[in-house]
Amino acid sequence: MSIIALTGAGVISPSGVGTAFLPRPDGLSSWGSSKLPDLDPADYGWTGLKRMSRVVKYGSLAVGEAFRSGGFETPFEGEASKRTSLVVCSSHSNLEPIVAMYQDARQYGASRVNPGLFPETVMNAFAGHLSIYFRITGTSVTLSDAIPSAPSAFLYAADLLSSNQADMVMCCMLTLHPPSMMAQVTYQEEEGPGAESIVALLFRRVSDAGPTSAVLRWEAADICMHDDSGPVVRPADGFLAAASAYHGVISGKLQEQRWTVSGRAKGYYSFCMAGLKNKGEQVHA
Amino acid sequence: MGNHEAIVITGVGAVTPVGMTAESTWQALLQGVSGARRIKAFDPSEHACQIGCEVDDIEHLTLHPAPGGRATRLLLPAVEDALHEARLSMEGLIKAERRIGICIGTTMGEISPYEEVMNGRLPGSPGGPGIIAEHMTDYFGFGGSCWTITNACAAGNLAIARAMDELMAGRADVMVAAGVDAMSWVAFTGFSSLRAMTPDLCRPFDADRRGLMLGEGAGAIILERESNARRRGARPLARLMGYGLSSDAHHITQPDPGAEGSIRAMERAIEMAGIDKGAIGYVSAHGTGTQANDRMESVALRSVFKDSIITSSIKGHIGHTLGAASAIEAVVCVKALASGWLPPTINMRRQDPDCRVRVIANEPLAMHTSYIMSNAYAFGGVNSSIIIGRAETEAGNELQQQPREEEAC
DSSP states (O other): OEEEEEEEEEEEETTEESSTTOOOGGGGGGGTTOOOOOOOGGGGTOOSOTTSOHHHHHHHHHHHHHHHHTTOOSSOOHHHHHTEEEEEEOSSTTHHHHHHHHHHHHHHOGGGOOTTTHHHHSTTHHHHHHHHHHTOOSOEEEEOOSSOOHHHHHHHHHHHHHTTSOSEEEEEEEEOOOOGGGGGGBOOOTTOOOOOEEEEEEEEOGGGOOTTOEEEEEEEESSOOHHHHOOEEOGGGHHHHHHHHHHHHHTTSOSEEEEEEEOSSSOEEEEEEEETTGGGOOOOO | OOOOOOEEEEEEEEEBTTBSSHHHHHHHHHTTOOOEEEOOSSOOTTSSOOEEEOOSOGGGSOSSOOOSSHHHHHHHHHHHHHHHHTTOOHHHHHHTGGGEEEEEEOSSOBOHHHHHHHTTOOOSSOBBSHHHHHHHHHHHTOOSOEEEEOOGGGHHHHHHHHHHHHHHTTSOSEEEEEEEEOOOHHHHHHHHHTTOBOSSOOOTTBTTOOOBOBBOEEEEEEEEEHHHHHHTTOOOOEEEEEEEEEEOOSOSSSOOTTOHHHHHHHHHHHHHHTSOGGGEEEEEOOOOSOHHHHHHHHHHHHHHHTTOOEEEOTHHHHOBOGGGHHHHHHHHHHHHHHHSEEOOBTTOSSBOTTSOSEEOBSSOEEOOOSEEEEEEEETTTEEEEEEEEEOBOTTSOBOOOOOOGGGOO
């Protein structure tokens, strides 16, 4: 079983910014394939992003809100900067810039393409922008599995914390619809694309967790026990389910929340979010 | 990650512009063969630069019809090459069920289907980075963990690091760590738009270097815990000692000229390896041939190793293969440790006085070393270093082969 502390969450969903209006994990599918609303990060205090792409603006907003809800001031300095890591999940957030590059080449010629476009076609440019904006100089990794998977990202975060490579890990999932012309050639979950969302979750070791923390545990399971494992959510919605459960536990509405995430190809992951000292536990990652 | 048993490399594979296997690539590198020629993957006539390093006849690389696009077809024979050397048959893999995983590093992923759509054609399979691992898993029957890491030009090193994590945590018995990138219009046009491409030859660390040359290829290494390798009779070729990762938080495409993040990555790798930095005899440089990278890397190498270190870059031979680069370079490090030869930087005429490191220029160097570091850097300010050590025999002695006269170029 893996155990880490969730210390802050920032979410942009069809419901807007924040975790307060998120449905419970069993209600996430009610959004259908809704898209994100129009937002300006400056309205939330995140300035200096005007020239960035939509995905960088929204991602910076979500990550900034997660740091803020965890009680951390950014940009980081010194040791805190080096001891903070980034794990980004993104499978096709680079497609809009790729389409834009082709359009630019058709309009101006291949030798006159806007040099600002290419870096954004590289999947980890998003994490690079985050590292510059928040001054994160620890490990930065971008995961691009065919079906983005919350358990993979959370496991990477748990490994960084337990191996003492980081004291904090910001995990960010980009769930964005591909440009319509690419929809037929991107790998999709069987149930369809789902709703757009950007979710940022700040993890720490349980032993370092503060008052804004909840304990997240998960383990792999070959079969899904529907009765006591909670609702089953899609791999891409695993971040949203964690953010929803975090809000329920931190706000005192729930003592604990269980849910199950279906695996990439087979099997399941059973998750449980609970208060830091729920039932008198003291756990260490 | 409680298991700190030695992680060994039992197989290597590569497909590069200068060789269809790890061994043929290694021999071509020693002989100074260059893969540079006019681009054939797409029509480059609109571009100012029209040369790159491509793999010829990709469609003939596999006996069976290969799934997917150009990147998958490059990687598949590289993984086959590595599995064969590690004595892992496909039948054995399928029987092994969940304990063999794969970790792939790539920059552009399987981009050819996207480019087909942009050119008005309907591709036969989906695109994207993650689809390559899906094809590999289906083809080889891997039942273990599956990772796709898209940290651009450092992705190969990050894939190797992640595979090491999986083995150290006991979540897998064998991990295939690989890197792949295919020649693409997007990457070629993109680097050209940044004015990062050389109009003639790629000359890492040369005073007159004019940029990188784009390449394509794939590299794969088979990693396992030493006890697992010994139990199934596989011969360790080398040991993966450790890795270090960091970010610059400086610029989205340019490295930090102060090299603080690169230095930190090297130092972390040395710390994890548990060796004295003086034991490292050679560094396989990222060495792209751009002004900014080679200067930054020289600053970092001097800071960590002072005057003592010897380095070279194989990007003059095979170009910058992006996410494949550090995986191919890991394969080359294994060959260098085993053979006692270090590959040269070709196309060197006069070393840049601002790159104050000892570069192996144009001819291979016969030198045995116990440990090699391999660096890779990427867009987004990513720094990565891995350390590979010479394999030990059952009796505890390091495997050593004398450089043979006929191997000299």
